[in-house]
Amino acid sequence: MDSSPDWAESIRAARQVSGSVTRWEALAAEAEEAPDVVRALVYDGTGGAHLRQHWAGAGPDHLDAAIGWYRRAAAIARDPVATAVFSNLGRALESRYDDRYDDGDLDAAIDAYQQAGADLFLGRALRRRGHSGPDLDRAITLLSSAVEDADDPEPIRELAGALLDRHDTDGNGADLDRAVDLYRTAAATTDPEQLVAGCTGLANALLVRFQERGADDDLDQAIDLYEQVQPDAGDLSATAALARSNLAGALLARRDARGGPGDLDRAISLYDQASRCPDLSPRQHTGIMNNVAAALDDRFHARGALADLDEAVATYTDVVEQTPVTSPDLAGRLNNLAIALRTRHVYTVRLAPRLTDDLRESISRHREALAAGGDTPLRAALLNSLGNGLRTRFDATGDHDELREAITCFEDAVAAAPNDPAYLNNLSTALAALGETALLERAVTASRKAVALTVAGVAEYPRYLLNLANALAELGDRNDDAGLRAEATERYRESGRLALRALPGDALFGAANWSETAGAAQRWTEVVEAYRIGAAATAALVNVQVRRSDKESWLSMAQGIAARGTLALAGLGDARAAAVAAETGRAVLLSEALEVSRIRLERLADAGHGDLVTRYRDAAERTMPSLS
Template identity: 35%
Template sequence: MMSDLDEAIELHRAALLLHPPSHSLRSNSLNNLAISLRDRFKQRGMMSDLDEAIELHRDALHLRPHSHSDRSNSLNNLAISLQDRFLQRGMMSDLDEAIELHRDALLLRPSGHSDRSMSLNNLAISLQNRFLQHGVMSDLDEAIELDREALFLRPPGHSHRSSSLNNLALSLQDRFHQRGIMSDLDEAIELHRDALLHCPPGYSGRSTSLNNLAISLRHRFLQRGMISDLDEAIELHRAALLLRPPGHSHRSSSLNNLGNSLQDRFEQRGMMSDLDEAIELHRAALLLCPPRHSHRSSSLNNLANSLQDRFEQRGMMSDLDEAIELYRVGLLLRPPGHADRSSSLSNLANSLQDRFRKRGVQSDLEEAFSLYSQLSYLSHAVSRRRLNAAKSWAASADIFNHPSVLLAYKIALNSLDQQVALLSSSSHHFDVIREDVSSLATDAFSCSVRRGALTTAVELVEQGRAVFWTQLARFSTSLDELSVSGDAGMVLAEEFKRLSFCLRNAFDQSEDQSPQIRQLTMQWDEVVSRVRMLSDFSRFLLPPLFSDLQKAAEDGPVIIVNAGQHSCDALIIRSAGDPVHVPLDIKQVEVFEFSSEFQTLAEQFGSSDYQLTLVGILRKLWNDVVDPVVRALRESEVRPGSRIWWCPTAEFTLLPLHAAGPYEKGRDNLSDIYISSYTPTVATLVRARQQISRDASSQHFVAIGQGNPVEGKELKCVTPELAVVARHVTPVISFTSLEDGDATVEGALDALDRNQWLHLACHGMPHRTQPFESSFAMHDGPLMIKAIIRSNSQNPQFAFLSACHTTVGDKKSPDESIHLAAAMQFCGFRSVIGSMWSVDDEVAREVVSAFYRKLIGGSKRLDCTGAAVALHKAVRSLRKKNIPLEQQIVFVHIGV
């Protein structure tokens, strides 16, 4: 009863008056009064009580010096009160001080101390709270280790063991959401299971424990798709619901959780009984969320989603009409600035389009696109919800040929761009790319071309491809430049990094609207706006314009080749003027089949003679794609012998455009007409051109060879190959060599940091499903892409990757170009030679010898801009020898 607490506070005040500053019991009185005030704050929420408690705890601590037996208790009490105030006011200084106080208390509670587990637990909670604010993974990692130690000190039978099990599980779940390591989620589930055993029937916290375990199992189902996890989650939610009868404060949450899980199972198994039950549960949850309830908008949306699903199954217009009305009411509860407004706009628009298809009422379609258009006014600091809504808008506008279609694609690609920016230091970024990019960029390109907006086509396709590399390049460059642009720039760079961390964590932790997300979004917007006001940063976080991208064509045309749902096209970017459009007489499905056929063939190269099949594919590639482009180049007066750059998209990235030709006597193949290079994106080539080579005397060349790796067959020609490289380049540049036992992962990374020119002869090991684990085979293990991109090369110029499959990435996301050659490009190498499939090591040695001979020639100097011509000449010299065609065309040049 509050009257009892009020009376206790007055009694403690009276006792304090009887214990003046010099009294031995004053610290106890201060502490008792402070604890009672903190208890009253928790009941009534009056900040003045908490503020006073903190000052009293400070006074008590002052009276308990380092030698005092109760000092650890005073440290702990003050820390807990400061943490409570942080949770109310969000002042980081309170949380930082609480952490330091908990650390001091822990030092006074060494191994064997009865309260050590409590101190470990308190410090872990504070660190986890700071992680949620700043996103510093070291805080979360430390919290997990502290939780583990606390759990060890609370063995089976300990009264607080279930609390420790739960705390560790929740921290591991947080880390799973950050790093995506499934073992963290698996362990969290086992800990939740153990915690549930400590909450037997009749235990007050059993429903919470059931709920926690069910939520973790649903997360794992969403990752692995194991229906048994979802089935168990549903049974646990049912059990939790039984413990939350009518009148229970968390009943609506349990109804909602069970309804969502049943809807997930319906989507997997298609059992209408699951969907019908989900609808009834959501109706019951909505009754418990009356007007002004904080969860009412979510409850309206959940019920509407279920009704929409049932309409799609049974076609009952009453379900669709009710869903539309629920979406309308829900939208009113999500005004501009609400984190879920974009989802509500999209849901209502989609339902209106469904009703238009059924009834043909034009006003439904007009309203749908009016709703979509509101997405263009929402804040540009976004969540996945806005990205999905913008994709839905673009797809619908394309289907209905609505005039907003190009704006829709721009908004969708901007949303993707900014979403990946927020995830730039999270393991989630590539999952987002795989799930959300899909054909967004290629469809945007195709749509723009069909509407004659050729420069827009270039801008949009550029924005939606290789977004991983684009973000890394942007943030490693722009923020560095911002930091050194002056005091204002340095402050803004640090603030931008901090807010990006906080926003990413807020989106990961919350599926509902929260004041924290609204506040962080506004702060993020403000910082971006202030950065753009600085000189030279007006386009900060904005994609490049066509005028910027056109600089890529300074030394020769760049050809974008694209396969869209409605058309396949090529655009030729020239150094001046608009792009030239080349329609291609091939359909997207044919490109997919063509690419698949070639990939199957390439996997068999070297096992037998596939030359006739290969020639057939190269002829088809010539007739359907390359020849029309060549004719357009000739009409644009691009002279034979000139350099050209291919920038293929999607499945075109897997095809050897450089080797296309009629392969008939008396007719020229592409390699007889032009010298081909590739670039993964136009902006990549622009950046490579802007990097200026230093004086050759300050450059260094390293050749790394590994013919005897831990795994893989022996490569007998590595040593002769490195000797060939040394013979050609030693007279013109400082040269070192790493071979066999010296060619380790650490040695190679150190060489990347110190040398501008690199020749690498070893096994290349692509990883088709986890492209960041693609690697070069070193003496002591794999040198992976994720290690390469962390290297700090100084003014790198050229890399020859004499290894297999160095331009092969993830088949599911070919536009991302996550492969070994691309990693070298990101490190700054302006010019790279890589391979499209397996390389014969004897052929590699011959190509290498001819290449360096042609590159150096009579000039006795190295220039990376001559690499494409040197490779072209070296490959032509192989035609006179009895070398299989696939080995003549396996090497490709990328970059300047």
């Protein structure tokens, strides 16, 4: 009588016990003398049991075990079993790559998918390995083939994503438009899960197109789509967290374009909710925390509260510490931290440039980021950021070697990405800082191109206008060119008007530059215009501050603008307005001090200390005349 096991029945029974590693491993031990096809099926099932345990949070040892069992199965598998075995091996290797960022695992996954002939999985993995170049082109070819043969939306979304990747590299508008069309197709589904993924992909693509072309309809559609897929308030799943994070990013884009104050606060709230999701992977969690820090940084620039910037620096620091050294995200996150540290340095020492620990650490982090980034598409951005750090250190030390190294960084960044407005803008400011006439002419050329390449609605546009105005003004004065000076005036005016909508801190910086440049040439009417922009920006910043120290930090910058405004108004014969300008900063501080005192006195009276309030007010009445 044949006592050999009924392998088909044994495998079927093991599959019915979800996640039973023990059952599968016992079956694998029994199958050691079985035919290859049986052993391949059993080893594959054992690998699957371990992989499911890993996905359920049981630990990395299960992932390593899964890969080991899948490899044993792949070594003996033959068609038709081999296709499934190699696909499963590829999935497990991709999972380990997600956890440990070992490029060898991604390469091995690609080899496994090639053995399986799985166009969709192979195309997806190639897309991950190469965000540009031959890998990406091959991924698009494979995914296009997968779309032709598939009935479900997933291959369509993968192809659309690959086209977006290629657009990010070469700026091909046709790829972007095709990606939008494909995502629309993927979103036309009745399956709830596929609908969420399709709507999210379409919204992402529309947001990219808005940022590139500035069409309001694209932005409005993107936000509507993100709103449609928002989860219930109590949903703490990873999918819910990513949905909140996506909407937050779109709200920030709308706030940059239109200046809606509520969008910024809601975005920060959404990011905060998303970061509290317990089901996020470590990579997802640090990614969202990185977004939290960026939004806090944005709010600092919008409202000037140094507490927001301090929290952004602390959050960026935590993100960097939690990012593995092998992670492809490390370079970008180091760069973000370095930029925030440099920003805090600039706002701390803006009236008296000097070296600070923040600036020293910033440049060190920039160099770490450049080393971590290697020879990747991110290198140009990292060079640009290091250049900014070196330029800032030149402002503190006056060392022209620092400035020349900064210019080299900017030139290398522009060579790699000649149509990136940020790199052109920064190259322009560094060239202008050297002060040579020929370099000033190059600075104006680079700055004009930066402005021309930037959509008027994005946050950086007023800054680029300001830097163009500075270069035009200096070159106009150097060459005694009235036409350049007139253009500079118009650029200063436009920059201030736009910055006042959403970035009053930038408007205040611009007003300071304009009033200083025009004041040196005794163009009093322009100085008065700059003063009025500065006064409006100061009021906007002070009105949203809580801490007096924050108010004073902005008022100290405004003081110079008010002094020049006072001189200009006096020069134009408006003595009354000149007197008002001279007292504006002092009056704002005094009114803020009195308001704080009133609130504190009310709290003191409510606490049952009315006698102290009476004594205080009596003393205040006796001393108040000394303030007049």
